[in-house]
Amino acid sequence: MIRLPHMEASRTSGSELARAYLELCKPKVVMVMIFTALVGELLADPLALPIRALILGNLGIAMAAGSAAAINHLIDQRLDARMARTRRRPIPTGLISSGPALVFALALGAAGLILLYTLINPLTAVLTFASLIGYAVIYTGFLKRATSQNIVIGGLAGAAPPLLGWTAVTDRIEALPVLLVMIIFVWTPPHFWPLAIHRIEDYRRAEVPMLPATHGEVHTRWQVLFYTTLMVAVTLVPALIGLTSFIYPAAALTLGGMFLFYSIAMLVSPDPSWPMRTFRFSITYILLLFGALVIDSYLMAALLS
Incomplete structure (x- = not known):
């Protein structure tokens, strides 16, 4: 009998599904990004501990980065299915289907950007949104398939977190x-x-x-x-x-x-x-x-x- 992706998902336990959604966010990559954002926050004012930026700023940046990672999974699902390194990811294996993954990615990104805009400052929200679009859309959707210099050109989006951390504290570039x-x-x-x-x-x-x-x-x-x-x-x-x-x-x-x-x-x-x-x-x-x-x-x- 052929097993359809939604049939596999229906047999997945709640904890397995939660782990699958977490995997969509590429947590190891996001952790490195948050570390560099943290550096930006700490350097912005070494004489003080910017608690608001450290907690809310990093949370918003992490949510946006996780959203970009989930969109990357969505766009790359056919490529991921053909590569040994990525074929066990949640979407190629059918643990999560494209529709719920898209809703999750958009909701997570929107929540992170709203948090940054309302509780940190608009500059950080705008820069974070630009970084999200740069990685999830420009790099994943176009550059990755268009040129062998994809990593060089697209690397700027992933390089933004120290600046995001700094602006979360200072509201200045x-x-x-x-x-x-x-x-x-x-x-x-x-x-x-x-x-x-x-x-x-x-x-x-x-x-x-x-x-x-x-x-x-x-x-x-x-x-x-x-x-x-x-x-x-x-x-x-x-x-x-x-x-x-x-x-x-x-x-x-x-x-x-x-x-x-x-x-x-x-x-x-x-x-x-x-x-x-x-x-x-x-x-x-x-x-x-x-x-x-x-x-x-x-x-x-x-x-x-």
Whole structure:
């Protein structure tokens, strides 16, 4: 007997369905985004703890990010069904059908944006909405299928959280959060392309023009090294223009040197484990780098107060 998706969903327990909806939101990705938003909030006023922004701001940003992730699941459901990494996601498996997923995504996004607009400030709501559209519509709906530079161009949407966190506290756009956006922007290609190399056959099967599938692994590995080098240079800008003390640039140089080591090893070593090792390190890298910036900022504020 053929099992239809709605039949499978009807046999799903409440807890399984809740986990499926949570998976639609890509919680691991959202957690990293909220961490970078938190950094923006903490840097905005190191002498105070912005409780309102930390709670309500992060909640609204997380809801909008979860909505964008759910829309990504919806648009990519046919691609996801053809890729080993994603074919067990809730929509391809029939745990959640497209209609309820769309309602969930729109309701979650609307609630998050309303929360930000009414309880934080309109600027943060507008910037968050632009980020949601950039990722869910422009990147997922168009760029991902249109160009091998999809990650480079579309990475700006995912780089917005530090700026969102900053504006949630200050209601202003200033130099430091824009620099943080640029750091995440140039970090995104050397973060994602190693994973794409590891999953190259998935992208070929799904006919998604990710760089390794269109230009080959060697070219992609060189691009990872190029963007890693560019990233290290960009991470030093806050120190070069006098926005930090010595702690942050020391951390940026140390972590950047480690990232360069991974990128070079991935380029020259025949060991197939290096792409995933580089991908995993890239997550640790951004967490430690931004953590060092927060420590640096609070130390400076304490010394100057």
